[in-house]
Amino acid sequence: MNVTVMGTGHVGLVTSVALASLGHDVIGTDVDEKKISLLQQGISPFFEPGLEEALVGEMEVGRLSFTVEAPRALRDAEVVFICVGTPARADGEANLLAVERSASVIAVNGRDGTVVVEKSTVPAGTAERLLRVLRFERPDLIDEIEVVSNPEFLREGQAVEDALHPDRILVGARSVHGFETMRRLFEPLVRDGSRLIETDMATAELAKHACNAFLALKISFANALARICERADADVTAVVDVMGSDPRIGRAFLDAGLGYGGFCFPKDLQAFERLAARLGYDFPLLREVERINGEAVEATFDKVKDALWNLEDKRIALLGLSFKPNTDDVRFSPALALAGRLLDEGATVVGYDPWAAANAKSELPGLEVASTADDAMEGAHCMVVCTDWDDFRSLDLRRARGLLAHPIVVDGRNVFDPDKMKAEGFVYYGTGRATHRASAH
Numbered sequence: 107m108n109v110t111v112m113g114t115g116h117v118g119l120v121t122s123v124a125l126a127s128l129g130h131d132v133i134g135t136d137v138d139e140k141k142i143s144l145l146q147q148g149i150s151p152f153f154e155p156g157l158e159e160a161l162v163g164e165m166e167v168g169r170l171s172f173t174v175e176a177p178r179a180l181r182d183a184e185v186v187f188i189c190v191g192t193p194a195r196a197d198g199e200a201n202l203l204a205v206e207r208s209a210s211v212i213a214v215n216g217r218d219g220t221v222v223v224e225k226s227t228v229p230a231g232t233a234e235r236l237l238r239v240l241r242f243e244r245p246d247l248i249d250e251i252e253v254v255s256n257p258e259f260l261r262e263g264q265a266v267e268d269a270l271h272p273d274r275i276l277v278g279a280r281s282v283h284g285f286e287t288m289r290r291l292f293e294p295l296v297r298d299g300s301r302l303i304e305t306d307m308a309t310a311e312l313a314k315h316a317c318n319a320f321l322a323l324k325i326s327f328a329n330a331l332a333r334i335c336e337r338a339d340a341d342v343t344a345v346v347d348v349m350g351s352d353p354r355i356g357r358a359f360l361d362a363g364l365g366y367g368g369f370c371f372p373k374d375l376q377a378f379e380r381l382a383a384r385l386g387y388d389f390p391l392l393r394e395v396e397r398i399n400g401e402a403v404e405a406t407f408d409k410v411k412d413a414l415w416n417l418e419d420k421r422i423a424l425l426g427l428s429f430k431p432n433t434d435d436v437r438f439s440p441a442l443a444l445a446g447r448l449l450d451e452g453a454t455v456v457g458y459d460p461w462a463a464a465n466a467k468s469e470l471p472g473l474e475v476a477s478t479a480d481d482a483m484e485g486a487h488c489m490v491v492c493t494d495w496d497d498f499r500s501l502d503l504r505r506a507r508g509l510l511a512h513p514i515v516v517d518g519r520n521v522f523d524p525d526k527m528k529a530e531g532f533v534y535y536g537t538g539r540a541t542h543r544a545s546a547h
């Protein structure tokens with residue numbers, strides 16, 4: 107099928123590559139000329155494992171191309187995906203200007219029978235609004251244009267894998283034409299075992315909000331438990347293992363730590379809360395999820411203060427700066443929130459991250475970045491693990507102890523075994539587990 111994807115951010119680019127690899131002819135378009143020029147050379151504007159290789163592969167076989175000229179991209183499209191950004195406004199509501207602009211461009215340049223797919227995370231009711239824009243602009247196509255909601259569930263760091271093997275594909279539509287087009291589009295994935303769930307449009311939009319909010323709720327539940335475990339001398343990792351062994355609860359997304367970050371959860375949660383308020387339903391549970399998430403950074407900050415007393419003249423090593431492992435994305439990263447708090451108190455903060463150091467530095471210029479974990483730790487009075495990169499789990503502890511000026515570790519992601527830390531002579535502050543203070547401290 108001929109497919110056009112508007113927007114070359116994470117979701118747009120991964121969607122383009124995935125649809126091309128399913129055998130469709132895909133054109134990606136964006137208003138950002140710089141991004142398109144990079145993509146035309148086979149370069150991804152951001153890091154995502156496996157993305158650039160897949161991108162180059164699909165371009166070479168001629169199934170994927172990029173252009174800034176939206177009219178050309180839209181001329182033959184049977185399906186148009188809107189994957190443009192929906193950043194949060196100051197009040198938390200999603201800014202849908204780029205979505206509306208995309209709809210206008212499609213209305214003017216699209217062909218009869220085009221199916222417009224809303225992929226960006228948007229408040230429930232947006233598909234109806236899109237339909238209205240399309241109808242205003244093209245009254246001649248009133249019955250020809252169909253809007254479909256197809257929310258994205260992919261995770262950064264494993265986005266290509268998620269797009270090629272999704273657990274479920276959610277399609278919200280109104281007409282047989284809409285459903286049938288999407289069935290044709292995703293047929294190879296369904297044949298491969300992915301579950302296709304078909305609903306009305308508002309249900310699909312709301313389901314996406316509900317999924318993200320519920321996952322964030324699980325994380326905040328684990329973090330609130332961590333605060334209690336610290337006071338009760340219990341170990342939160344063992345508590346959530348017990349919880350997770352109940353299939354009704356499930357173990358996923360119950361890791362206590364510095365909390366969630368990234369471009370989805372914080373923004374989507376706020377947008378969901380605003381949406382609920384606009385619909386006349388107060389949803390304080392969502393605010394509480396956000397509050398507990400902020401508290402997780404604060405609790406880690408308190409441990410550093412407890413360990414070091416005054417932070418001026420202290421050098422603190424942060425291991426991990428991205429909002430989660432396997433990405434260079436630092437947007438709303440809890441690691442940077444913590445770094446900001448420590449810098450405000452006058453500490454020198456040296457961060458190391460396998461991929462995200464450059465992005466972190468441009469986001470937070472006061473942060474020093476080191477090119478190895480050893481360099482970050484050398485002479486530091488305390489080391490804090492902020493992101494659970496696999497590399498940190500296998501850190502040479504004896505070496506780390508030799509590099510640090512004080513053997514103090516605050517483990518914001520519970521990557522270390524407390525007994526091992528104790529044996530190596532560290533003062534070890536875990537998350538949601540008893541603190542081990544060596545006798546020297």
Ligand code: UDX
Nearest residue numbers: 258259260261262359360361365366367368370429430
């Ligand atoms: C999320 C959703 O998982 C995905 O379905 C949606 O499409 C976009 O938002 P993503 O933002 O890529 O994906 O990251 P995810 O892997 O979900 O992690 C989000 C944050 O939660 C990270 O900061 C991670 O460190 C944190 N997290 C996750 C925890 O603190 N504890 C956990 O148990 C799980």
